[in-house]
Amino acid sequence: MINPYGFYGGLNIEYFFLLLAIGLSMVAQFKVQSTFNRYLKQRSLSGLTGFETARRILDRNGLYNVQIEMVGGKLSDHYDPRSKVLRLSRDVYSGNSVASIGVAAHEVGHAIQHAEAYAPLKIRNAIVPVVNFGSKSVFLLIMAGIVLQMSSLISLGVLAFMGIVIFQLVTLPVEFDASSRAIKNLKNGIITAEEESSVKKVLGAAAMTYVTAALVSIAQLVRLMGLSRRD
Template identity: 60%
Template sequence: MFYSPYYGFGPGMIFLIPAIILAMYAQMKVKTTFNRYLNIRNMRGYTGAQVARMILDRNGLYDVSVEYTGGFLSDYYDPRSKVVRLSPQVYNGNSIASISVAAHEVGHAIQHGYGYVPLILRNTIAPIASFGSQAVWVLVFLGFLLGIGSLIDIGILFYLAAVIFQIITLPVEFNASSRAIMQLEMNGIITSEEIIYSKKVLNAAALTYVAAMAVSIAQLLRLILLRNRRD
């Protein structure tokens, strides 16, 4: 009997639906928290770009640059180019949210500079994970359509790389946030009262990575159940 992985409730949806709900909640939480603390100016008046440059310099990372990039919450550290790219609200903003996000991205640059193993693993597996998350549906669909179970198995194996990527991402992101808080405190960038707000911003962001991992694991379980049901 033919079972499409795309239609109907099907096996595994009992895992996937709660994970999707968590992901939706996480996205809402990070946006509302970011917007809330985007309106609270940090007491020192630093912008995200200034904080990023300050922390980089104080950690001897003079070869890492800070650049402006478009988009909303599009901030990231590019290890290949050694560039911390900050969105408009973060780069130019002098809010608690702005400097917290900037410090978090610099946390990744510090990880890179010190050879943090989970970050190296994540960067290594990233191309495979990206390919796997795209190829899985083509392989699974063809496997069901043509009745070739081995294609489904290959698709699941490729998708496993994406799941491993999400799992490795958790310690990388939590560690970057811990480094951010430490740098903000150690360098006197924010006051003890503001630390609580920074932690709220970074904890909300961390929830999105937890949700992404939950969705990827739930999707993997669904694919395995679909494969077994086909047999």
């Protein structure tokens, strides 16, 4: 029989699931890197670069005011809703591979979400301050609660971490929807049916990193809640 607070000679079962989630997250990170690198070598038949693809889709959706910039790093692509700027990494901005145009189109999907006031995106943006607070203070609160033997501080830390979990969960529909919008726009004269499969593999691998990140956060929350109950 498994003890609810122990597993295989004292290994806490909550800790076991946290390690499992972290392992899955590492696999997902490796998968997205390897998939991106693989399809970075497959030139798109349209010959369009990530920049050209993004500009075409933005203009098609009436988002002429959204600017596109190149940024450093690899897979550092993102859309900044505050300045309405689409930032693409060098491989995506200048590349004309199916990976490049897929990632660029995905980020444009976020710009379209912002323009349409997509509800999950609004919710995610609204809880960013809570997430910022939680990421900086949650473990300080919990450690202080343990050292000072104040359960109220531990509970406050757990509550702050709940905000991070909610953020991760809300991120999932935002990311999946952005990929769906990307495929829809790319199919409109930018990629062929054969290339669609490759783009979906790139975006699918990227989506799994968000799924595993959510699993890690949930596992951490369960671990912290167990700690607060046993304190």
